[in-house]
Amino acid sequence: MTDNRFFNRSELIGILVLAVFLVVVLPLTLDVFRLNLVAKYLTYAFVALGLVICWGYGGILSLGQGVFFGLGGYCMAMFLKLEASSVENTKIQSTPGIPDFMDWNQITALPFFWKPFNSLTFTIAAIILVPGIFALIIGTAMFKRRVGGTYFAIITQAVAAILTILIVGQQGYTGGINGMTDLRTLKGWDIRPDHAKVVLYFFEVGLLFACIMIAQFVRHSKLGRILVAMREKEDRVRFSGYSVANFKIFAFCIAAMFAAIGGAMFALNVGFMSPSFVGIVPSIEMVIYTAVGGRLSILGAIYGTLLVNFAKTSLSETFPELWLFGLGGLFIAVVLAFPNGLAGIWGDYVQPRIDRLIASRKSKPDGWTDSSVADGAPAE
Amino acid sequence: MSDEANKGLLSPLRRKLLMGMAAVPAITMLPKASFAQAPATSAVNTTGLAVTDTEVTVGILHSATGTMAISETGSIEAEKLAIEQINAMGGVLGRKIKFIQEDGASDWPTFAEKAKKLLVNDKVAAIMGCWTSASRKAVLPVMEQYNGMLYYPTFYEGLEQSKNVIYTGQEATQQILAGLNWIAKEKGAKTFFFIGSDYIWPRTSNKIARKHVENVLKGKVVGEEYYALGSTQFNSVINKIKLTKPDVIFTDVVGGSNVAFYKQLKAAGIDLAKQPLLTISVTEDEIDGIGGENIAGAYACMKYFQSLDNANNKTFVPAFKKAWGEKTVIGDVTQAAYLGPWLWKLTVEKAGSFDVDKIAAASPGVEFKGAPEGYVRIHENHHLWSKTRVGRAKLDGQFELIYETADLVEPDPFPKGYQ
Numbered sequence: 001m002t003d004n005r006f007f008n009r010s011e012l013i014g015i016l017v018l019a020v021f022l023v024v025v026l027p028l029t030l031d032v033f034r035l036n037l038v039a040k041y042l043t044y045a046f047v048a049l050g051l052v053i054c055w056g057y058g059g060i061l062s063l064g065q066g067v068f069f070g071l072g073g074y075c076m077a078m079f080l081k082l083e084a085s086s087v088e089n090t091k092i093q094s095t096p097g098i099p100d101f102m103d104w105n106q107i108t109a110l111p112f113f114w115k116p117f118n119s120l121t122f123t124i125a126a127i128i129l130v131p132g133i134f135a136l137i138i139g140t141a142m143f144k145r146r147v148g149g150t151y152f153a154i155i156t157q158a159v160a161a162i163l164t165i166l167i168v169g170q171q172g173y174t175g176g177i178n179g180m181t182d183l184r185t186l187k188g189w190d191i192r193p194d195h196a197k198v199v200l201y202f203f204e205v206g207l208l209f210a211c212i213m214i215a216q217f218v219r220h221s222k223l224g225r226i227l228v229a230m231r232e233k234e235d236r237v238r239f240s241g242y243s244v245a246n247f248k249i250f251a252f253c254i255a256a257m258f259a260a261i262g263g264a265m266f267a268l269n270v271g272f273m274s275p276s277f278v279g280i281v282p283s284i285e286m287v288i289y290t291a292v293g294g295r296l297s298i299l300g301a302i303y304g305t306l307l308v309n310f311a312k313t314s315l316s317e318t319f320p321e322l323w324l325f326g327l328g329g330l331f332i333a334v335v336l337a338f339p340n341g342l343a344g345i346w347g348d349y350v351q352p353r354i355d356r357l358i359a360s361r362k363s364k365p366d367g368w369t370d371s372s373v374a375d376g377a378p379a380e
Numbered sequence: 381m382s383d384e385a386n387k388g389l390l391s392p393l394r395r396k397l398l399m400g401m402a403a404v405p406a407i408t409m410l411p412k413a414s415f416a417q418a419p420a421t422s423a424v425n426t427t428g429l430a431v432t433d434t435e436v437t438v439g440i441l442h443s444a445t446g447t448m449a450i451s452e453t454g455s456i457e458a459e460k461l462a463i464e465q466i467n468a469m470g471g472v473l474g475r476k477i478k479f480i481q482e483d484g485a486s487d488w489p490t491f492a493e494k495a496k497k498l499l500v501n502d503k504v505a506a507i508m509g510c511w512t513s514a515s516r517k518a519v520l521p522v523m524e525q526y527n528g529m530l531y532y533p534t535f536y537e538g539l540e541q542s543k544n545v546i547y548t549g550q551e552a553t554q555q556i557l558a559g560l561n562w563i564a565k566e567k568g569a570k571t572f573f574f575i576g577s578d579y580i581w582p583r584t585s586n587k588i589a590r591k592h593v594e595n596v597l598k599g600k601v602v603g604e605e606y607y608a609l610g611s612t613q614f615n616s617v618i619n620k621i622k623l624t625k626p627d628v629i630f631t632d633v634v635g636g637s638n639v640a641f642y643k644q645l646k647a648a649g650i651d652l653a654k655q656p657l658l659t660i661s662v663t664e665d666e667i668d669g670i671g672g673e674n675i676a677g678a679y680a681c682m683k684y685f686q687s688l689d690n691a692n693n694k695t696f697v698p699a700f701k702k703a704w705g706e707k708t709v710i711g712d713v714t715q716a717a718y719l720g721p722w723l724w725k726l727t728v729e730k731a732g733s734f735d736v737d738k739i740a741a742a743s744p745g746v747e748f749k750g751a752p753e754g755y756v757r758i759h760e761n762h763h764l765w766s767k768t769r770v771g772r773a774k775l776d777g778q779f780e781l782i783y784e785t786a787d788l789v790e791p792d793p794f795p796k797g798y799q
Binding site: 181274 | 444445481482483485487488489490492493494496497500501513514517518520521525537539578579580583584587608609794799
């Protein structure tokens with residue numbers, strides 16, 4: 001295995017299997033309603049993917065990914081809300097042409113920071129850059145001062161709490177606790193009907209694979225190795241002459257941008273954005289997706305997100321009053337029994353058998369030892 | 381069905397509807413319809429809803445978990461009770477009502493997801509559900525897109541009207557104006573201090589109350605303060621109240637914050653027997669948590685109290701307690717939730733169909749004489765005509781009815797001069 005290759009054979013197979021699963025199997029077997037639910041789950045997969053890089057490889061546990069998910073989502077929602085608030089749609093208000101919640105809060109003109117969101121180009125740039133820059137600021141402030149580990153996790157939680165309070169408190173500008181609802185069209189294209197949901201689903205899957213490629217690249221590059229080295233023995237890396245803080249900031253920013261893309265896709269798919277995705281609880285939930293899937297595995301995190309959310313939906317549909325206990329039990333069981341999550345189960349039990357099967361057919365045992373560790377424990 | 385209530389509805393839809401109703405007896409004569417009074421499914425359900433020859437499915441969508449569960453449980457119980465009673469009376473158009481319950485989990489997007497599931501997957505004929513304004517705002521686009529019918533029980537801020545929603549609680553002007561008039565007259569109140577939780581309902585309610593106080597009652601608002609949901613520190617505002625000495629404290633603090641607010645008010649030496657306080661957010665359910673001794677003497681302004689003395693309520697309260705336990709209390713919203721299934725049943729029978737479009741068109745003018753709050757009727761704007769009542773909290777956690785409007789108050793979700 002060479003350093004500059006994107007993936008080895010078993011990873012390639014894994015990605016192909018995931019691609020077939022998402023692009024062929026799910027759309028053929030699910031109706032549009034369920035497919036739209038999968039699209040919603042996959043928006044969290046972006047966050048989980050970011051956490052694999054930041055937490056799994058970099059060892060930086062962020063309990064505030066909801067902040068970036070929310071920033072991305074709100075940027076998208078602001079654009080969509082402005083488009084839905086055209087003068088003819090809002091005739092009933094005292095000030096037509098501004099979002100309905102501003103009217104309820106006696107605001108009579110569009111605030112200045114809303115105006116650029118009339119442009120889709122600006123919005124797309126903002127979805128990536130606003131959370132990216134915000135992560136850069138937090139990262140620089142923390143890592144340059146060598147704040148790490150638990151302290152960093154607590155600070156990210158505090159940021160999540162602060163942002164929630166800010167959004168809820170400034171309801172004239174943000175929609176408050178109601179969030180931004182009733183998002184309708186994207187450049188005149190109605191995002192609500194079934195066929196639009198299907199198109200959005202495939203677009204999202206495409207984006208997800210783009211992000212998987214970036215994550216693979218980071219992981220197999222020298223950068224990824226330094227991240228892992230840093231996680232294991234930070235001082236050694238520092239003494240070797242690397243700027244540890246810069247690498248951490250980089251991992252944190254990547255994770256933030258992935259989360260923001262997820263948030264923007266969420267606003268598009270669900271037609272909705274609210275502070276309930278920004279706070280501490282959703283942020284921790286996002287970490288749980290990663291933990292269940294396996295924090296060291298890029299693909300595991302995606303399966304973990306799908307599994308947890310699927311369990312959430314189906315348990316709550318079947319047992320509306322008891323489902324939270326079932327879900328809690330699932331988390332505890334997985335984390336206690338399988339510290340490396342689903343990917344750990346796969347890497348420990350399933351993968352070796354498959355490899356042995358392949359190896360027994362081919363007499364040449366090339367590469368199989370490599371690939372058996374690849375999924376569960378990268379570069380260790 | 382009252383015809384005078386229908387005067388305003390001279391639309392082509394109504395004509396179609398009447399023709400449809402005229403056809404109902406003819407359909408029952410067909411050999412296919414073997415049930416007494418049960419019209420054929422193909423006639424009463426033309427849009428593919430979950431209606432069979434013996435059953436019709438509706439959805440119940442409230443928070444059974446999360447912070448709102450404490451408030452919404454009463455609504456779930458009331459809706460289940462109403463459905464049970466309707467079934468015991470033979471159901472709707474000869475069909476038993478079956479319900480699918482979904483949990484909104486106090487999370488607004490989950491409400492939207494579950495509403496969509498109920499409409500798209502389960503094809504329910506109607507949804508009884510939502511509680512907070514935020515959850516309704518999340519569900520509303522789904523209801524409109526997939527053409528569902530929502531019966532929404534909570535008193536709310538108004539500024540909304542939809543073909544796909546029947547609002548069985550009061551909108552802000554219905555709840556507030558009569559109460560303010562009463563307290564201004566009775567207590568000679570001129571100065572008011574507003575305290576609310578910081579979200580859309582208290583802010584809009586206070587906006588309406590302020591306009592009424594300033595423009596109609598010619599009084600003065602001496603303070604207006606908001607606290608985040610779940611907030612428990614009210615000492616600074618209580619000091620301000622002591623300094624400004626308002627004639628009336630007007631509050632719309634919601635949920636658990638109420639417990640802290642009234643306890644701190646009492647601890648600060650403000651005696652509600654001498655200092656008039658008018659709340660629009662404390663029902664019997666909240667007093668359960670606050671404790672009767674902390675709030676006794678306060679006035680509440682809404683449309684229903686458990687202690688109402690009328691024949692309907694005298695059968696409703698024991699039936700509710702029999703179903704859900706002696707200790708349960710019934711607040712305003714619980715009663716409004718109880719109206720949902722009944723109003724839906726009456727509307728279906730009036731329309732002679734389960735089709736949502738026909739129900740939306742037939743709703744105005746539907747009247748329910750068996751409501752625990754007394755007679756109610758659906759207005760053209762899909763809100764209810766209802767009386768406004770003022771009650772005084774007693775030590776045992778119940779309200780004593782002090783005042784009620786002589787007539788039903790017209791719902792006015794977009795009040796002129798109050799925006």
